[in-house]
Amino acid sequence: MKKLIEKYNNKYIGILEYFTLVVFLSRSFFNGIGFQKILSISKQDTWIVIITSLVFGIFFMGMIYLFNKKNILESNNKVINFILLIFVIVSFMIILNDFVTFASLKYLFETSNYFIAFLILFPSLYIVNKGIETIGRTSLFMFFISILLFMINCIVLFKYIDFNNLKPMLVLSNNNFFSSLIHAIIYTISPILILNIIPKNNCKKINLCFIFGYIISTLSILIIFFYITTVYNYKYMDLFNYPAYFILKKAEYKLIANGGNVLSLFFIIDYFFTITIYLYLIKYISIKIFNYKNNIFYYAIIIICSFLSIILLSNIIIKNIILNNILIYLLGFFMCFYILILYKKKLKKIKK
Amino acid sequence: MKRILILLFSLFVLTGCSDYRELTDMAIASSIGLDIKDGNYNVIVHVLDAKKTGEKDVSPNIKIYESSGKTLHEALRKIVLESPQKLYVGHLNSFVISESFAKEGISKIFDFILRDSEVEKSFNLMVTKNNINEIMNINNSDSNVPLQDISKSIDLSTNIEGSTSSITFDRFIESVMKIGIDPVLPVILIKDEDDKKTISLDEQNAIFKDDKLVSYLNKDNTFIYNLLNNNLSSSVFSFKCDKNDYGSIEILDYSSNYYYDFDLNKIITEVDIVSGLSELNCNMNIENNKIMDEIEKKIKNELSENINNFFNEIKKSESDILGIEQYIYRNNYLFYEKNKNNISELLSNSEIDLNLNITIEQIGSLKKGNEKID
Known part of the structure; x- marks a missing residue:
């Protein structure tokens, strides 16, 4: 009994739960900017780019495994923690705004953006307050629902697949190929690196979980891209800001019209857990830096960031600059920063 | 206490009723007709109106609204000047475009329909040679929602009759945007019989070059177009069995394929049809194998001629609908990449190589066919 209480003391996360969070977070930048950006660069050859990114990604993960066997990114250095906090806050703001835009464009046409943000933040904050173990368990439960929805989506849309839409193959220029490859690697890997901060139960298998989660997530992205480029021609899909959702609009049954709206819950689950984990990380890192005991400071950060996210990113010009020009560098910078921390740690160990 | 407060708070804000719209506040558009008048978009909208026609029966009817504006959105929004409800285009079923607007290029309407996520994208698109006001104002007792019924007829005709080619808006745009293929749209017209006007399908179909209407495809050519694109399911093909009489076959199963021979500049077409003899109005004893072969040969010759005519027609129209x-x-x-600037010239000079196989596998309940009295 004591062991069980220790196991579920809301401070640690199990490997399966961790795996599900890796899958959710790895897809987090895809529904919005990821699908659009990569599709517009690599066109009908997107599937080749994603497969190549998977190979490079596994290689990168292997390198991380060699440097960081326990899969922990913990530092008591306030500057490092502050940089991590800034990264998490900016990512949170971008994802929150992406969710608000998605929901207001596709479901809640006339609802205020602030209200939509509140709709997702309220349950997320509730789970965050319950602790990381609750986040993990909820994530595991929702992961199965997500898989079920994903499978239904694939089955329903299967009849619309036209393989001819993938032709001509391998006509991408080298520049475009490498550009979209870099985008794919950065979008999938950088959000999950931050998960290394989370306290875990079983550090031995956690790296395998990490790599396996990345593979599953990239495979799901590959399947979504496959549907995007085969159900319609890429030129048509390139017109839309949420091409994956648009494909789901094709999912109709004789009795149930607009089945796509229900099936797109798949994306909402992704958004929900990405936002939840970012909220948790903001709390975790900010406590480390500022050492506060009252949560009011934390709520103040969340409220200010949420307002800023909606106000700042509602301006189309600012939004375009951030999503098209800044985001990829920010995520890339974080990847380099992460490698630098690991390298320094390794150097210290060798010196010792 | 804290939990009760959260629960109460949730009850008020998470019920999902924020900014709701009652069904009675919405004017649900079923069809839109569009034309250009003096540089303005002129729209006529059919709005569904559920009225009790009997004690138990609730059948939908339509109300017709007309307005114009500098943009399609402005024109649709202006309908509120006549209607007490806000227009809802999430269940749009059909969109009719005037011939003159189609000749100018219909890509102008793409933006609004694609940009507005509330607008349904898989409605049927069609062209009319008649005046758009005239065709949209036909509302007779035979059909409560006339254009919705025409949409059903278009789908049915494409599959089992073959003289129409149905296409939804999303697939039409996809065709326009794709490299090297042009779309075909069905045409509707007003049929005036015994002073009773009804909307009917035209035997001609509109051929587009990109987004512009360039010419029309006749009934036989539309059948071939649907045959080559594998759109048919159980169509009937009539053939001349003697000087004056005709026979028919019903297509039971078929496959067609066409490809281009890069070295010989040839379009190679392969069609395999399995059919059943459904009608024979000539005196022919089909128990005799030679006569059966003769019938198959007659069908093959006639269909080959039609396919060749179809290719000649599309070469003339400069539109690559195949x-x-x-x-x-x-x-x-x-x-x-090497030939993209002179590809239309290359195709207009190309030869047609046709491999057509027709087999009759069913003859129905009659075993002969020579029972007619001359």
């Missing part, structure tokens, strides 16, 4: 250019682009990208 997507031969697309075939080249997809299957030999280097060849396409």
Whole structure:
């Protein structure tokens, strides 16, 4: 009994739960900017780019495994923690705004953006307050629902697949190929690196979980891209800001019209857990830096960031600059920063 | 206490009723007719109106609204000047475009329909040669929602009759945007019989070059177009069995395929049809194998002639509705890149190589066919 209480003391996360969070977070930048950006660069050859990114990604993960066997990114250095906090806050703001835009464009046409943000933040904050173990368990439960929805989506849309839409193959220029490859690697890997901060139960298998989660997530992205480029021609899909959702609009049954709206819950689950984990990380890192005991400071950060996210990113010009020009560098910078921390740690160990 | 407060708070804000719209506050558009008048978009909208016609029966009817504006959105929004409800286009079923607007190019309407996520994208698109006001104002007792019924007829006709080619808005735009293929749209017209006007399908179909209407495809050519694109399911083909009489076969199963020979500049077409003899109005004893062969040969000759006529017609129209250019682009990208500026010239000089196989597998309940009295 004591062991069980220790196991579920809301401070640690199990490997399966961790795996599900890796899958959710790895897809987090895809529904919005990821699908659009990569599709517009690599066109009908997107599937080749994603497969190549998977190979490079596994290689990168292997390198991380060699440097960081326990899969922990913990530092008591306030500057490092502050940089991590800034990264998490900016990512949170971008994802929150992406969710608000998605929901207001596709479901809640006339609802205020602030209200939509509140709709997702309220349950997320509730789970965050319950602790990381609750986040993990909820994530595991929702992961199965997500898989079920994903499978239904694939089955329903299967009849619309036209393989001819993938032709001509391998006509991408080298520049475009490498550009979209870099985008794919950065979008999938950088959000999950931050998960290394989370306290875990079983550090031995956690790296395998990490790599396996990345593979599953990239495979799901590959399947979504496959549907995007085969159900319609890429030129048509390139017109839309949420091409994956648009494909789901094709999912109709004789009795149930607009089945796509229900099936797109798949994306909402992704958004929900990405936002939840970012909220948790903001709390975790900010406590480390500022050492506060009252949560009011934390709520103040969340409220200010949420307002800023909606106000700042509602301006189309600012939004375009951030999503098209800044985001990829920010995520890339974080990847380099992460490698630098690991390298320094390794150097210290060798010196010792 | 804290939990009760959260629960109460949730009850008020998470019920999902924020900014709701009652069904009675919405004017649900079923069809839109569009024309250009003096540089303005002129729209006529059919709005569903559920009225009790009997004690138990609730059948939908339509109300017709007309307005115009500098943009399509402005024109649709202006309908509120006449209607007490806000227009809802999430269940749009059909969109009719005037011939003059189609000749100018219909890509102007793409933006609004694609940009507005509330607008349904898989409605049927069609062209009319008649005046758009006239065709949209036909509302007779035979059909409560006339254009919705025409949409059903278009789908049915494409599959089992073959003289129409149905296409939804999303697939139409996809065709326009694809490299090397042009779309075909069905045409509707007003039928005036015994002073009773009804909307009917035209036997001609509109051929587009990109987004502009360039010419029309006749009934036989539309049948061939649907045959080559594998759109048919159980169509009937009539053939001349003697000087004055005809017979019919019902297509039971078929496959068609066409490709381009890059070395010989040839369009190779392969069609295999399995059919059943459904009607024979000539005196022919089909128990005799030689006569059966003769019938198959007659069908083959007639169908071959129609297929050749179809290719000649599309060569003349300069529109690539079969997507031969697309075939080249997809299957030999280097060849396409080398010849993309003179590809239409190349295709207009191409030869047609036809491999047509027809077999009659069913003859129905009659075993002969020579029972007619001359």
